[in-house]
Amino acid sequence: MLSGVDWAIDTGVTGLLGPNGAGKTTLLNLLVGLESPASGGVRFQGSSSGTIGFVPQRxxxxxxxxxxxxxxxxxxxxxxxxxxxxxxxxxxxxxxxxxxxxxxxxxxxxxxxxxxxxxxxxxxxxxDLLVLDEPTVGLDPAQRMRLREVIADIGRTRTVLLSTHLIEDISHLCQRVGVLAEGRLAFDGTEAELTELVDSTPSSGVLGSPFERAYHALVAKLGADRD
Amino acid sequence: MTDLRTSGPTPPDGAAVVPRVRLRSPLGVWPVLLPVLAITGVVVAATGAMRAWPYQEWVQTSAEFHQQNALTAPIAAAAATYFAGRLLPPSRIFALPSATRAGRQTVARHLGLLIGAFVGAYLLGLLPLVVVTVSGAEYGGPDLGVMLTGVLGLVLATAIGYLVGAVTRTAMTAPLSFVLLFGATALGSGGDTFSALAPVLHIKPVLGVVQSTPFVVYRLAFLTASTIAVVWATVGLVRRHRANRRFRGSGLALLPLLIPAVLVVPPLLSKPALFAYEAETPSVCRAVNGVEYCVHEGHRSRLGIMIAATDAALTRHGGSAPFTRVYDEALRGRPVNGTDVWRAQARDTVLWVPVQPHNPSESRPVQAVGVLSGLGPCHQLRGTADPESVRLAGDLGRWLDGTAAPGNVFTGMPDSSVQRWIAANGDRIAGCGLTPETLPGQ
Missing domain, CATH: 1.10.8 (Helicase, Ruva Protein; domain 3)
Known part of the structure; x- marks a missing residue:
């Protein structure tokens, strides 16, 4: 369930982060027209009609x-x-x-x-908008790098929304990042701002890179802030 | 064959060889070409015997348009299932439900290609038979309504196969479609019960008989409505397709299938008459030695052959025959020279002779000999007849036919002697009661 998501993205690669159940899939389905919002809508440069290219996760x-x-x-x-x-x-x-x-x-x-x-x-x-859902999942490192190069090239002239679980995808590709937590847009800023916020958040868990542990702590915190 | 390729694209810089894009049939040529070849091949092979017939009749050639659905409809259905099963699953990157042309346009494009190719192949396979009939048939013309039922049968089979592929989302169900359609087309071959619903009939009409107008009209309406319903259901299904949500909304999409489900009821409750006699049955007649010979206008060229064969047997017989009219079976059911001989008491004096396009049986007086020799009565007694009487009747028949071999008891006897014997033993001959003691000279 998404609520109060008011988000504008521009040319370039914009990352969409969020834990399972945060509403990423719902947002993507709304974007590509597979689901209809109870209220609100998707607009393309002020128009209600636009074209979307969608690469689903599977x-x-x-x-x-x-x-x-x-x-x-x-x-x-x-x-x-x-x-x-x-x-x-x-x-x-x-x-x-x-x-x-x-x-x-x-x-x-x-x-x-x-x-x-x-x-x-x-x-x-x-x-008008290219939506990529977890495009690098399951690829070996070389393939992943090649795909990132391609996405980066496309993002130079197009608006690309990249939904991913991989922090590396964000850090390598995205000029802007949105973080969904419990159905709302909990963060909207640049990759540097997200990194700064993550760095200032005490890490949680024992497994994963320092960034990953801090990110998960951040998501938990953003979700908790809502309450 | 339809050109399955688009015009070549603008070559990208540096590309040495630019492949042409197969847009109309993205799966390539073979998924369409193979069933096309199979359909044409099956029809050409299955109508080969008809093309070799010495005579042709439009009524049979017209019926062949639906009879040939027997194998071609399953082939078309299986190929359509394969096509849909490969291209329609919503997990395909090019079949996402969000795509602009997902649904009606996609289904129309695919079915347009498949139906066009399969119907073209079907008609191509039937073309040689039509050409032979055009040049060989002596009467009438093509029955377009009947022919159209065959074409619509193939169209419906293709649409059903495509729907199966859309529902199951896999090409692996192509054999299932083949079996399903084979069973459906074979339904009509078992009897009258399903004849109005299945394209293949268990019996074909012959000259003098036509497929009844209500029957043909019902079949046209049923096939058309069913095709529309199936395509409608398929479009709805494809539009509701969602990857990983197999049956969501499918039930609603399949609601149009209720239309054919309702339409099948009336002919099952009240079986329509498959055939009717021709409204007008023009005949050609000639009297020879007191016997009137008549054939259907469409058998005009066979009248002389029939007269020559029968008159020869009557001459050899020498006595008075129990019939005074020899009529073509194609004249049954309609008045001939003002008399409905089939229903009137006069029928006993009529000898009915089948005049068939595939077997020029009128060139041998089989029916006349059967009556004159007593073979007919012997056959009516079936297994209870005395074998010796049957053998003697057979010998007499061959003698009358002019085909008596040296072992025949009548071979070598003077014609006058046999004729006197025939006159004296009329009752025994008519009752299958000949014995060796009754033979001439015994």
Missing amino acids: FSLVGGMRVVDTVAYAAWVNGVDRRGCADAAFRALAAVRLDDLADARVRTLSGGQRQRLGVAAALAHDP
Whole structure:
């Protein structure tokens, strides 16, 4: 349940943090239109209509399809005119650095390449907002770094909302961060401000990096402040 | 074959080879081309025997349009299930429910491709038979209503298969669709009960008979309404698709299926007549040696053959035959020369001869010989007839037919001697009571 979330994000990669049950999934579902708010809404540069590209945490592909067909078809499904789908697909594949694999079958891609293909599919219709839900989960370090580079590149010209559990994703990618705690936006600021707040918070738990322990203590504190 | 590729994209800088994008059939060509080849191949093979018939009849060719649903409908359904099962699961990155074209446009695009390809393949497979019928049929023309039931049957099968794929969200259920549709199309082949609902009939009409108008109209309405209901349900289902929430909203989406569920009731309660005699049955007649011979207009070219064969047997018989009219079975049910001979008392004087497109049986006087030799009565007695009497009736039949072999008891006898014997033993012949002692010269 979300309540009183009033949040504006701009060009660049904005991180969305929050523990399980904080309302991240609900917020993403509202953004992509899978759920409707009881009140309020989502606006794009003042307009109630806008396009969104969404890469869910778990998605599937058809192994026998070609990479370029996957993205071109995604472009069509998301509203691109039939004649424009091929160009849209190649632009999106270039953006995620998969253009050299355009003719390859999806089944031949690595986990990281599949994740980038998902981003390309979400990007092909040139959305106003790109929403990525835990995109780096399950990738090995090299693949994760490659994907972060891609996301950072996209964020230079687009508005990207990155939902993640990984503090490293935030620190490497996000200019701004929002923290959801118990259904409300408990923090909205820059990554440096979040780090400062985390540093000033006594850490909790025994496992994890100092940042992770401090972050979890912060989330607990932000949630408690609400009460 | 439909071009499944879009025009080539603008090459990105530095790319040596730019693959063409398959947008219309993103799964590639084979998931569409293989069933297309199978459908055309099955129809061409299954109608091969008909194409080889010495004569063609539009009524049979028209019916073949729905009879060929027997195997092609399951193929189309299985292919559609595969297509939907691959492209529609909401977990697919290109099938997220939030997508602009998820739902009606996606379903319309997929089904448009599949139905277009499968119906095209089906008609292509039937084309050689149509060409042969155009050049070989002597009467009538295509029954477009009947033909349309076959096309709609294939369309409905494709839509059902697609719905199965949308519901189960996997291509693995393609065999299930095949079995389901095979069972559905075979329902009509077991009897009249489901004939109005299933495209394949257990019996095909022949010349002189047509599929009844209420029956055809009902089938057209049922198939059309069912197709609309299935597509409507599929669109609703796809729009409600949510990954990891398998059945949420599915029940509501499937409500349109109540339409065909209601429509199946009337023909099950009151079976409609499948066939009706032609409203007008034009006949061609000729009298030879006191016997009137008539055939259906569509069998005009066979009248002379029928007369030659029957008259030869009557001449060899020499006596008075128990029939004075030899009529084509295609004339049954309608007055011939002003007399409804099928219903009137005069029917006893009529010998009905089947004139079939696949078997020119009128070229041999089988029916006439059956009556004149007593073979007909012997067959009516079934197993109770004396085997010796049956054997002698058979020998007499072959003698009358002109095909008596050296072992035949009548071979070598003068025709006049046999004819006198026939005249003297008319009652025994008619009652299947011939014995060796009654033979000429005994």
